[in-house]
Amino acid sequence: MTSPGLLAAALLPADTVTTGSASVSRAPGVSVEFAEARQAISPRRTDITGFVGIARRGPLHTPVRVESWGEFVAAFGRHTPAGYLAYAVEAFFANGGRTAWVVRTAHPGSTLPAQLDLADDAGHPTLRLTAAWSGVGAETALPNPGTWAHRMTASVARDGDRFDLTLRAPDGLTEHWRDLGTSGPRQVPDVLNDVATGSRLATAALLGGPGTPPAPTIGPAAFAGGAEGLSDLATVDVTRGIAALEQIDEIAILAVPDLQEVPRTSVHTALPVPRCDVLNVTVAQAPPDTDPTEFPPRLDVAAGQAELIAQCERARDRFAILDPPRGASDPATAIAWRDALMPSAFAAAYFPWVLAPDPLQLSGRLVRPVPPSGHVAGVYARGDLTVGVHKPPANEALELAADVGFRADDLIHGIVNEACLNLIRPYDGRGIRVAGARTLSCRSPWRYVNVRRLVAMIEEAVGEDLAWAVFEPNNADLWAQVDRAVRGFLDDLWRAGMLDGATAAEAFDVRCDAETNPPDQIGLGRLTCRIALRPPPPAEFVIVRVTLSAEGAPSVVRGGIDA
Template sequence: MPEYLSPGVYIEEVDAGPRPIAGVSTSTAGMVGVTRSGPAGGKPKLVTNFLEYQTVFGGFVPEPDRPTRDRWAGDPAEGGRWWLFPLAVKGFFDNGGQRLYVKRVVSGDALPASGRLGQGLVSPVARDAAAGATVLELGHLVGFTGTDRIRIFRGGDDVEIGAAAITAYTAATRRIVLDTPLASAVKAGRGDYVQVGDRSDAASLEFFASSPGSWGRAVQVRIQPSVSAALPVLPDPAEGALFVTALAEDAAENSPTVVVNEVTGMDGLPADVWVLINNRRFKVTVGAPADGRVELTLADPVHAPWKAGLGVRRVRRATAGAGSELRIGGAGQLYPGAVTQLDTGDAYTTLNVVSVAGDLVTFDADTPDLVFETARLNLVEATVDTRFTEPGGSPVTETFGGLRLAGTGPGSVAATLAARSKLVGATPLADLSADPAAFPVPATGSWMTLTEDGTDGYDTLSTDDFVGADGGSGKRTGIVALEDIDEIAVCAVPGVWAGTVESALITHCEQLKDRFAILDPQDGLDIEGIQGFRAAFDTRYAALYYPWLVVRDPSTGQFVEAPPSGHLAGVYARVDTERGVHKAPANVVIRGIRATDGLAQDVTKRHQDLLNPKGINALRFFPGLGQRVWGARTLSSDSQWKYVNVRRLFLFIEESIDEGTQWVVFEPNDESLWALVRQTVSNFLTTVWRGGALAGTTADEAFFVTCDRTTMTDDDIANGRLICVIGVAPVFPAEFVIFRIQQKTRPV
């Protein structure tokens, strides 16, 4: 109860009237099957079109080796053609399906492909260069010293095509100047690269495919050092002010002194002052100002002639000598253990960060003797590139930058790939080095193909893999994993007719009581054979369709027989969307099959006279009407539940009421609550009736809702039970349309 303790105006929100019930989706399907790739663990993945399915789970599954194929296809009791699963998924979307949850089945012996990297320093060529050129642009300069000797290799066959020493470099453009002209042309598009020193086979980093299977043997991965941040080096506070001036008069070649214009900041300077003239650094002594001019004496007067007006700029030192500390602008981007490369303009020095305090950074080694404010401290991290091309599909590429090479914490290569990559994962190994000159590299080239392991294990695949095991939420496998997705309303295991699997699928639906199964018979059965196959089932939660379908396999261009369950799940979804779950999913054209002879066996009316009473739904061809679903019965012996649409209508109503009345739990169990429940359910059923799902010319004829003292005893109320009795009159399909015609005598 609200409290009123002092005079005033109180605004209160009061719930009034019944709460609406939203109808649940009935067109979301769930399928379990063998895919070429894709996640093997976790919850089933949602795909909304066949292209998305191919992106997540790969393309079409090749037929296994003959012994494995014959073992499965030749077993009438526990067999199946599970390699046809992608064709069933395609059939689902061809027939109007929009949402499909897929759970991949893998053998316990399946292994992911993997590969290990050694150590070395490799940088790809970033721009073509002609033979005779002395300048080369690289992908990065991380790990270089600036005076390295490099070897140039041709991409593809890894043949050495040249060698030279670096005489100068430009960090901004990543260009190096060579002491020897190139002996032959260098091409970036070919994958040419340079290498410093030799490579070591010391295992530094292991990459592995994100899921088991031979598909991973086509995955390629590359890891390169990269500069995540280029931070300015700050001058020592004792260095004083900065000045920028210009030559006041011409200076002859190798003149020991130059005269510059006097500007603010030229007084109170230390004994050693350094200036930049014509992009060269000179140590100078600053004389006393006279008549607005100042004479600078050069310690090393070796230079070209200079004209008056040439800019002269002071550069301040960051350190007066070797030490392990520098003041860095933007030091907050650094962290203990970070690998950095100090670029002084003429050389690179690798330093590891020990600590960061404000802008003061402490390293694990001394810096060079002289470091100026023009230097830059580069934060060295890693960039991982992956690529994979599914046979007959489009290439998939990934790039992840700004990664920490070592460790498994947030931001590391291992953690980032585990969370974001769809292709690979990584594990740091014992010989992983923080030195950029010993970065992880393959034995040859710059890309590594995952050639180790990568097996499908199809020869040990069993029905238990399809049934699955319950390891808890997100850790379930096979059919059991469909329990993780509450939205699933139709489920199937396409191409598998094994009794163990189909019994598990039926049990799954009967236990959850919110979904319906579509079963596949064995392929190639005749009329007697399909009747024998059907005899083993009696359930109101499943339907069986006959015969198989003839579809085109895009991977081979050939027509093959495919299980009907995937196409029928799409038909269910299409009818639910266009008409409603109360409409029988029958007398509907089957899409995505061969235009003529799209059914593996012909079913005539006389054949169906035998099949229909036993709950076997026929797929038939009618001239001028195409190939259609011509049956809508469940596999139940109970005549009340013999129609698919009636069973699924009740599933829809039950699930909608269940989800829409959760607010009732723990409310005071009295007459006011009962009235709200009655009105809430009645409003929902009125909407269902008006949509054509219930029989009757009035709402009273279509349904009743009772929730009062007649449905509950005092004992029920005392034990916390609220009992609401609901009756609905479903619409039944017009399965037998009969027109009785007689002769009429003309009246005299």
């Protein structure tokens, strides 16, 4: 298929010279060119989720984009007893999520990256290695604080004034750096600290300057001196992580599972599972983790969630998923918590906590109670990707959920639902499901999650893709162009089933004309386009009425309309 650009070039006469985007004819004749078309309005992704929480490793208060559970583990490590972030992100991907932005939080004043000083033959330190992170998109290597690197080792094999360096991370990741030196073209800092081709585990610094003697050959030496910065973690540290996500425009969902209190529990170290496909192979095991777990203090859940909602209210293009406090283990306490929240249409609350499989086996248990926001965010993403943002994120089964912290019956479900608190409950033969789709607003027209999120997506798409209209002549031609662009966009949404109505006229209405743009508004430099939408409300209550006819045959009436 010929592209418009190629087609335009083919229609130009042979004696036409093209200069930049314009053409200059040298001989009389007719030339055909394509004018630059206005950019059409396109839907935005609504499944991308931002997480803030406690992780084993990774840069502090720096958003990192991950697109799988494996990428999260590579950047932030696996589960930790000190927080719930890893459980939430794992559940997000297991339930259908594809893209997440993750921010690790800790108290920056008390975090330290582990280091290792290598000395020369006389015992004078010459080279310092510091645990660091340099992932995809990083502009420079960042400190990677924590005690995780206490199990990272470095080995040196010296040959004259050159040496080889081997770095081995606790998860088995190994880096081999050949022919290094303290001077010349392959100085250690130049090689290891290069963001594009350097180390993903450590940065290097020469303590004695270029030309200092290299370290002698040594076996595996462990890093030391790292600090987690969790014992004095404050709510402001978490809100700093939330603020870091505000600059990421593509985020549409927010979840902060580590505002919750974390109980002090012991870690049950499970033996490694033997591999049946490999015989007589000795697998190098990482040194045991002997550092005591540092737990955060109790945080101000209300203040943290208020900041989460406030960001969504300011941005108007994202939605917050809120977890009940750990102590809200019964409906009455959970409803009291929900009633104290800001009545925002840009947030929804879910109850109760979920029992998720626990690879740490804390206190010898196979499951751990975790906040439900990670699971629910995955359900949001699954529906957005498979159907669309107009689909209510409810009546969907949860993966990585063994049970719930509170089992509700229909009576409790009704009470919780009337309080606009979305219930998670198990159903016989259907698994554990999200059984609610109400926002904190609890009032029409913003009562339902899908309605608010759909309109937010439309607002963002129209606002961004009509940027070309700024400083255009504010006249009937511009109004007509804006009208066509918006109508085309909404018509595509209606045809995709994202707007309700038997016809396009029933689904939406667009007005951008002299009526919406009177002379006094034009004089102020304003252009107004009025849009009316009819989002599809969820079938929250499905009523089936059964009556008997005179002949005794049943007649089924669905939705209150006689069949």
